[in-house]
């Protein structure tokens with residue numbers, strides 16, 4: 145039942161952890177983790193009532209109410225010290241939203257939690273937040289499912305200074321080195337997408353957006369450098 149995407153997120157969750165799944169919707173991820181005996185405790189957290197009801201229903205029907213709580217809250221505000229959460233998962237949203245959730249809720253983190261993040265888009269903005277807040281990227285995965293490409297980022301706060309190049313922020317420090325087939329395919333598709341936008345722009349009869357076209361050609365060069 146669980147998607148390959150969420151299974152891959154689950155693989156990053158350490159054995160015996162206490163997990164808060166933010167934006168949990170049906171709570172499929174923490175339910176799966178509990179059924180696999182991978183976690184001791186889970187919070188399915190939601191900002192919206194409908195999805196929270198989905199989570200409650202799933203937990204009840206799997207008889208897991210003793211090991212899980214549901215919380216209605218914005219982002220990390222559902223996490224309290226007494227929960228002793230040591231792993232936070234945030235999956236299936238845009239990178240900019242995940243970034244906002246982390247930024248607005250960072251006072252609810254103790255800095256020891258492992259973050260397992262799966263942005264659907266905007267990975268660069270998320271990596272930038274991690275760097276600026278001294279989170280080190282410990283691992284990454286990329287996968288393709290049902291015509292979508294997904295990236296998963298594992299991050300941990302460190303006392304060292306964290307620095308990534310613009311290239312690493314855009315492509316992912318682990319992903320660009322691993323250079324998997326899925327990675328190459330993702331960025332080849334992106335080149336094709338940019339090329340078709342450039343083609344349309346070049347067809348403009350008046351006021352051709354030359355600056356924009358130049359920027360897009362530069363971006364293609366940037367991508368070609370890592371392929």
Ligand code: SAM
Nearest residue numbers: 166167168169190191192195217218219235236
């Ligand atoms: N995590 C699940 C997954 O990966 O399949 C569900 C993803 S679903 C597309 C995104 C969920 O995030 C929605 O149910 C939405 O209500 C929730 N969400 C959006 N913003 C949120 C926030 N600030 N705090 C908590 N949940 C949020």
